[in-house]
Amino acid sequence: NAGVTQTPKFQVLKTGQSMTLQCAQDMNHNSMYWYRQDPGMGLRLIYYSASEGTTDKGEVPNGYNVSRLNKREFSLRLESAAPSQTSVYFCASSEGAGGANVLTFGAGSRLTVL
């Protein structure tokens, strides 16, 4: 039982390049999330998907797009990376939608944009 799996673990991009972070969960959870973590800033919600087929913006959605490919997979795309997007990205899932549900996090993807 792997839980939440993110790929890649590390990535270095040049400004303007694009990339997709992949996330998959095997817990049959309905809701999935993408957070970014910056030093001293805590975890900030980028996008979430309350259920398969739906996506919504979180606190810091600018510069990102997401796709809920199926119930298991939720990807995060950076179309034109900027140095301000250098961060650690965490995917998470929860059984139900909303803030009363417990989040299970992946191991994280460390992205550096030069």
Added chain:
Amino acid sequence: GQQVMQIPQYQHVQEGEDFTTYCNSSTTLSNIQWYKQRPGGHPVFLIQLVKSGEVKKQKRLTFQFGEAKKNSSLHITATQTTDVGTYFCAGRWAGSYQLTFGKGTKLSVIP
């Protein structure tokens, strides 16, 4: 937007000393969760508090939710080196769909 204020940002303690981190909201929370993130790791759920005045214990960890549901605390008794990491609270307000995380308290334990 609404924020959850968490203090202190850093705490260095001698092994065996106690540790407390606090979270505060200006408005009433519906629920609050606590997570622990080990260095280089990912956040891991510890506990959820829902009721006014609720107190929950996990071994040496004690979690409290204030009577007005505007503040919460995590207290660790007799810290150990395994307690090292960053502790986050995450709160939700009525009418708000998602959790909002505090900025975390980074705990260092000196052996």
